Structure formats: C-alpha cells, structure tokens
C-alpha cells in the first residue's frame with residue numbers, strides 16, 4: 001500500500017468530520033451518533049470545537065468574533081480546532097477510540113484539507129458528514145434551541161441572542177464551501193439535505209461507515225414523544241417467577257384499564273401507535289388503548305433459558321455459580337440456553353432504528369427490554385443499565401431534544417409487587433455487598 005494506508009478492520013479508526021453552517025443540527029447529529037454507537041459497544045466520542053474555544057478565552061463572543069477577516073479571533077478559533085484534534089488523536093491512541101466526531105462548522109476547503117491530511121498521516125479513515133439545510137422552519141427551531149441551550153448565550157436576552165446568532169451565521173455564509181461531487185469526488189462523504197429529505201453518499205469504505213450512514217438517514221428532528229411502560233403486574237410477578245407467558249394479576253388488569261386515561265392525559269389528541277411484545281401480559285395491558293397496535297417479537301422479555309419460570313431464590317439454590325456470575329457482570333451474563341443484556345441490545349437495534357424514523361410511539365414491554373431502550377435514549381452506561389429500576393404501573397414519557405432527552409414519569413397509583421433484585425443481594429437472606437450505588441437511577445428511590 002502507498003502512503004495513505006487504510007487501517008485493517010481490527011484497528012479501524014474513523015473520524016467523522018461534521019460540515020455545515022451554524023444551526024444546522026450538527027451537534028444534535030454528533031451526539032446521536034455517539035449515543036447509538038456507545039449503546040452498541042463501539043467506542044465513540046464527540047469533540048466539540050465550540051467548548052475548546054470557550055475554554056481558551058472566547059466564552060461569550062459577539063458575531064464579529066466569527067468574521068473571517070478578524071485575524072486575532074481567527075487565530076483563537078484555529079487554536080481551538082487544533083486542540084480538539086490533538087485530544088482526539090490522543091484518545092484514539094490512549095483509549096483505543098474507534099469513532100471520533102469532530103463537531104465544528106468546517107465550512108472551508110482549506111480547513112477540511114488540513115483535517116484530511118492529519119487523518120491520513122495517522123491511518124484514520126476520514127468521513128465528512130455535511131448537514132445542508134434551507135428549510136427555514138427547521139433553521140428557526142434550531143436557532144431557538146441554541147439561544148436557550150448554548151453556553152455562548154447564557155444570560156443573554158433571547159431577542160439579542162437571536163439577532164447576534166443570525167449575524168454569526170451570515171459571517172460563515174460568506175466563506176462556506178459546501179461539499180460537492182465536482183471538488184470532493186474522492187472523499188468519503190455523506191451530505192444530508194434538510195436532515196434526510198435527500199441524502200448524497202459518496203465513496204463509503206467500510207461496514208461501520210455504512211452503519212453510520214444508515215443511522216443518520218433514519219434520523220428526524222420533528223418534535224415528538226416516546227412513551228414507555230412495563231406491562232401491568234403479572235401472575236408470575238406476584239409469584240416472584242421470572243420469564244414465562246402468564247396473564248395479568250387483578251391489579252395488573254386495573255393498570256390496563258387505567259392506561260388509556262394516563263396516556264390521554266399525557267398525549268392529548270395525538271395519534272399514537274402502540275408497540276407490544278408477542279407475550280400475553282403486554283397485549284392484555286394494551287387491550288383498551290384506542291390506537292393502532294403492532295406486535296414485535298424483538299420486544300419479548302430477555303430469555304432466561306433454563307431458569308425460565310423459576311424464582312431468583314430457586315436459581316440461587318439450583319445454579320449458585322450462575323447466580324453469582326450474573327451479579328458480577330449482569331450485562332454480559334447469558335442464561336444457559338437463553339440471553340444476556342448484550343443479546344437483547346443487538347436484537348433491539350431494528351426497534352431503535354424504527355423508533356428514530358417514527359413520531360409518537362407508545363411501547364408496552366418488559367423490564368429488561370425497557371432498561372435497554374431507556375439506556376439508549378438516556379445514555380446510561382452498560383454496567384449500570386441492567387440494574388436500573390423500571391417500576392411497574394408507571395408510564396414514562398421521553399422527549400428527545402437537541403441537547404438530550406427529557407423524562408417525565410406518570411404513576412398510576414395502583415399498587416404492585418417489586419420485581420427488583422439489587423446487585424449483590426442473596427435471595428437466601430444474606431446481603432453480599434453494598435448495593436446502594438445501583439439504586440433506582442430513574443426515581444432516586446428503591447426499586448419497585
């Protein structure tokens with residue numbers, strides 16, 4: 001191979017170089033990619049040049065700071081991107097990083113050529129991802145998010161912030177050189193036009209790049225909610241048995257009857273689609289919901305294999321080694337003949353992809369499956385996600401926003417047993433170690 005060596009699959013490193021004017025959703029897209037890849041256990045990190053610029057002395061700059069003729073400011077901005085790229089290179093080396101995302105405008109060809117050269121010298125695959133947008137409504141929505149969320153405009157009057165930000169965009173427009181097939185035909189790039197109205201894909205080199213492309217093609221930024229609920233309390237829940245396909249208990253049936261009212265209070269007249277698993281307890285829970293319903297096998301509960309139908313106590317007695325191994329590494333532990341949390345995440349990938357494409361969806365499913373879906377939206381680390389408490393008889397509303405997901409919990413106030421087993425607790429009566437760290441990440445309380 002020549003000077004520009006392509007790294008082998010084992011040590012594949014990709015740099016996603018964002019391109020686009022301010023307020024084109026670049027940070028939103030960058031963070032979504034990081035969350036998606038991290039959820040799939042692919043090491044990814046975003047390097048936001050704006051934060052570097054704020055750290056080196058330009059925390060609340062006016063629009064003039066972004067004038068390309070302002071030499072002093074230009075030097076500070078070049079410093080910020082150099083530091084971001086240096087940290088990214090260090091991260092590939094020290095932390096075995098796989099996908100680094102350089103979140104900046106990178107609007108000029110000279111900047112992009114510089115990044116390209118650095119990537120090639122370090123055997124990193126560069127992939128340019130441009131968000132090009134002329135949909136005024138979308139731009140205004142982004143501007144409104146920036147003025148309320150960006151540290152650049154902290155404490156600034158919203159009207160002043162908007163007008164300053166529009167001027168800033170104008171400075172970039174003067175120098176902007178979008179990606180195009182005449183100049184950039186040899187580059188690996190994806191150009192998103194108005195998010196994913198039109199997508200131009202050029203010279204994709206690796207499978208991982210194609211997955212990133214497929215993911216961003218499914219994104220949309222229209223406002224929407226996602227509702228999550230476990231099924232109502234089941235007969236097996238009451239008997240403390242795991243798995244199975246039992247019906248709802250009388251209290252579970254009460255939850256099913258109340259669910260339409262809870263959803264209506266939260267969703268108003270919005271037209272939802274309900275997704276359930278193929279198991280009886282989720283379908284019974286959704287039976288009174290007046291919306292279109294779809295069943296997904298991929299939403300079935302984590303398969304407990306030979307332990308299906310047993311209580312945790314029986315498992316501890318009959319398979320003590322397995323019981324211990326699961327406590328030690330719950331994410332990776334696979335029940336004999338069954339599944340691990342990692343297995344569940346893999347089978348949920350199409351669900352996540354479809355969720356990204358859709359608008360208002362209500363998912364009625366199971367404890368382990370909900371933990372995995374919740375972990376994706378809330379960026380919960382793998383070692384914590386299997387220990388989150390997702391209480392019965394509670395509706396969770398997620399609202400994906402540009403800078404993270406907002407959560408609201410709506411309790412049905414119908415009592416239910418707790419199906420939560422804390423890390424390190426023996427079901428035979430003896431507490432093995434302190435489990436408080438893993439207490440309810442969602443509620444701040446003990447598990448239900």
Ligand SMILES: O=P(O)(O)OC[C@H]1O[C@@](CO)(OP(=O)(O)O)[C@@H](O)[C@@H]1O
Pocket residue numbers: 234236237241242243244301302304365366367368386419421
């Ligand atoms: O991974 P853990 O914490 O065991 O939780 C998963 C378990 O949750 C349960 C309840 O204990 O889910 P579900 O209520 O959907 O039936 C079991 O069926 C399942 O095995």
